Amino acid sequence: MAYITQLKHLIQNELIPDVEEHIDDIFESIASQKDATVEERAQLEDMQALRDEYKDLLKEINSGDIDEEEAEQLYTELTSMREGEGDEEDDLYDDEEDEDEDDYDEFDLEDEDNQY
Numbered sequence: 001m002a003y004i005t006q007l008k009h010l011i012q013n014e015l016i017p018d019v020e021e022h023i024d025d026i027f028e029s030i031a032s033q034k035d036a037t038v039e040e041r042a043q044l045e046d047m048q049a050l051r052d053e054y055k056d057l058l059k060e061i062n063s064g065d066i067d068e069e070e071a072e073q074l075y076t077e078l079t080s081m082r083e084g085e086g087d088e089e090d091d092l093y094d095d096e097e098d099e100d101e102d103d104y105d106e107f108d109l110e111d112e113d114n115q116y
Contacts, residue, residue, distance in 0.1 A: 001068065002068075003068055003071040003072040003075050004061060004066065004068060004071040006071075006075055007061060007066075007071045007074055007075040007078070008058065008061050008062075010075060010078060010079065011054050011057060011058050011061075011078075012058065014082075015054050015078065015082070016051060016054050016055065016058075019047055019050050019051045019054065020051060022047050023044065023047045023048060023051065026040055026043060026044045026047065027044075030044075057074070
């Protein structure tokens with residue numbers, strides 16, 4: 001029952017509130033612009049569908065349709081997806097692949113040579 005309880009908690013207290021907050025943000029953006037872009041409409045529909053899927057999953061948990069093994073798989077999948085959400089932003093700057101970094105070292109060396 002441990003994973004069933006954890007899964008239920010994750011969906012009820014974290015995933016659904018996060019999705020609903022995102023939906024609210026989209027509505028606020030639409031309201032401030034007086035119109036929704038195609039991208040905003042698509043994003044809104046996706047978020048609403050995701051919220052509905054989470055609610056359906058909660059119904060299945062509450063009715064006992066999900067066993068412990070399935071709950072473990074779902075919990076693992078959902079938590080790994082959630083942890084991976086921020087990875088996109090981390091890829092924007094990668095120290096190892098920064099081409100400009102070497103340029104700064106070259107300038108530093110030239111400055112040192114001119115000092116003497």
